[in-house]
Amino acid sequence: MPSMLFEKTTVIGVGLIGASLALAMRKASLAASITGHGRNEANLQRAKEWSIIDSYELDPAKACEGADLVVLATPVGTFKSLVKGISGSLKPGAVVIDVGSVKGDLVYGIESLMPDMVHYVPCHPIAGSERSGIDTSSADLFEDRLCIITKTENTAVAAFNDVSELWRAIGSRVELLSPEEHDMIFGLVSHLPHLVAYALVNTVADMDPGSIKYAGNGFKDATRIAAGSPDLWRDIAAFNSENLLRFLDILKANIEGxxxxxxxGDFKGLEEAFKRASELRKSIES
Amino acid sequence: MPSMLFEKTTVIGVGLIGASLALAMRKASLAASITGHGRNEANLQRAKEWSIIDSYELDPAKACEGADLVVLATPVGTFKSLVKGISGSLKPGAVVIDVGSVKGDLVYGIESLMPDMVHYVPCHPIAGSERSGIDTSSADLFEDRLCIITKTENTAVAAFNDVSELWRAIGSRVELLSPEEHDMIFGLVSHLPHLVAYALVNTVADMDPGSIKYAGNGFKDATRIAAGSPDLWRDIAAFNSENLLRFLDILKANIEGxxxxxxxGDFKGLEEAFKRASELRKSIES
Incomplete structure (x- = not known):
């Protein structure tokens, strides 16, 4: 493994994931200089003060000039317009990755916008949180975590290898899925649970919001993800809407059941339904 | 506060809550001797070996002979038949508490079965877990936790005071609710979330159970309570069915929304729904 994979790295969207990736790359000596871009200059300034980034640019195209690696770490709904905005300033041989929670059609859409000689590798590190922002960022965020790469027939082999190496060097396990498999699986085990948590908390809001002060650990665990960024999850729901509509129907059927x-008064049937869920849940770590 | 509130204590159901209460009472010197009762003799034997209890009895009536405090810590569906079985051996002045997650009508039902001169105080320590059994019990389980006492017009003042003192002595905050308020509130912030978690995991089971291995912390948190005892939660759902049916309807409406x-494609509306939930969830600690 080369000691310096990417000479100049640009992180677009210096939040939990973007800032943590910058810190992790710096810690593992994988980037010589890191430039940040984002909409909020105060946040970029703080990121610079905290040595998360070396410099920042308010113009995304300028931020990407000369970059060997560009990381798209903003909400997924912004990716396509961002790529349109930066494509003119990407140098030949540059590698672009995204860290978005949705792949599917979005991957093909981004691929089609990439200039020749620029290599796009779609990534999804499973390291998100209901927390957001650089205050919660950490160089260790990706350690012992899974990173899904949704390689397509258009993904350049060398870029794919370098990006896989990058994730492994910061402690992640890399696994491959097709963009479609990715959205099915993460629609089910990540996006759907977020929708459910939002619906559950809104049920409390409808019935008796004051009762939330009696919540124990069960409620807190079950609804922690409902504290997540509404705009981030709006975008994810929009891009994975087909899967989610199907899953929501099955969920409604289970709740109706x-x-x-x-x-x-069929409490034997109820217990069987609980048992089925309990057994599957206990098959993964707590 | 007397240094020894209850000379002889009997714990019926030596699981997470029963065993933890025994350990906590012992640690705070609130019981001179603790007798256990349960259906599983191997479990009682282990509880004795681990000094959670001093002795055990396989006959519940015998277990309660001479007891100053009897703790009902079995699934709520067993309470009434247990009380019928032990009422003949309860001594005058004995205090009976339960630690069940459902109150409501059950409290009045238990009250009506209590012999004269025996004092029942309905309790619900908010300290449950998806874990169960004595392996997970701890003398500190109730520290900094809430314990709801659903006092009624029939609750004896002296017994209520002693029991409140007991919970406070092991680190809990005591709060009063009526049995009806209790079931409304905990139906909403505890029982409903359990049903939702079971339904969510069963949706994964229906669609693609193998995808669960990709689950990140969000899914794990959101569904942790689905690992809870199916029989315990069956009973709770049965005893709080009226509230739960109402809440499930509102939940379905939220999911349908x-x-x-x-x-x-109304993603502005979707974001607003997410925001509403996110704000209420963020009003309590993470």
Missing amino acids: LSIYIRE | LSIYIRE
Whole structure:
């Protein structure tokens, strides 16, 4: 492994993931200089003061000039317009990655916008949190975490290898999925649970918001992700809407099923439904 | 506060809560001897070996002979038949508490079964977990936790005071609610989230159970309570069915609302729904 994979790195969107990746790359000596770009100059200034980035640029195209690696770490809804904005200033041989939670069609859309000689590698580090912003960033965020790379037939082999190496060097395990598989799986185990948590908290809001002060650890755990950024999750829901609509229907059927057991007093049936869920949940670590 | 509130204590159901209460009472010198009762003799034997209890009895009536305090710590569905079984052996002046997660009508049902001169104080320590059994018990389980006492017009003042003192002595804050208020509030912030978690995991089971291995912390947090005991939660759902059916309807409406926003591409509406939930969730600690 080369000691310096990417001479100049540009991070677009210096939040939890972007700032943590900058810190992790710096810690592992994978970048000589890191430039940040974002909409909020005060945040970029703080990121510079905290040595998360070396410098920042308010113009995204300028931020990407001469970059060997560009990291797209803004909400997924901004990726395509960002790529349009920076494509003119990307140098031949540059590698662009995104760290978005949605892949699918978005990957093909981004690929089609990439200039010749620029190599795009779609990534999704499974390291998100309900927290956001540089205050919560950490050089260790990706350690022992999974990073999905959704390689397509258009992904350049050398760029794919370098990017895989990057994630491994900061402690992640790399796994490959197609963009479609990715959105099915993470729609189910990440996007759907977020929608459910939002709906659950809104049910409390509808019925008796004051009762939330009695919440124990069960409620806190179950709804922690409902504290996540509304705009981030709006974008994710928009880009994975087809899968999510299907999953929401199955979820509604499961909830209706529990209602029926309770209404009809079929508590044996209810217990069986609980058991089925309990067994699958216990198959992964707590 | 007397240094020894209850000379002889009997714990019926030596699981997470029962065993932890025994350990906590012992640590705070609130019981001279603790007798255990349960259906599983191997568990009682282990509880004795680990000095959680001093002795055990396989006959519940015998276990309660001479007890100053009897703790009902089995699933709520067993309480009434247990009380019928032990009422003949309870001594005058004995205090009976339960630690069940459901109150409401059950409290009045238990009250009506109590012999004269025996004092029942309905309690709900908010210290449950998806874990169960004595392996996970701890003398500190109730520290800095809330304990709800659902006092009624029939609750004896002296017994209520002693029991409140007991919870405070092991580190809990005591708060009063009526049995009805209790079931409304905890139906909303505890029982409903359990049903939702079971339904969510069953949705994964229906769609693609293998995808669970990709689950990150968000999914793990959101579904941790789905690992809880199916029989315990079956009973709770049965005893709080009226509230739960109402809440499940509101939940379904919220989920349907999210579906409609997504289907119609109203992502501004979706974001507003997320924001509403996010703000209420952020009003309590993470």
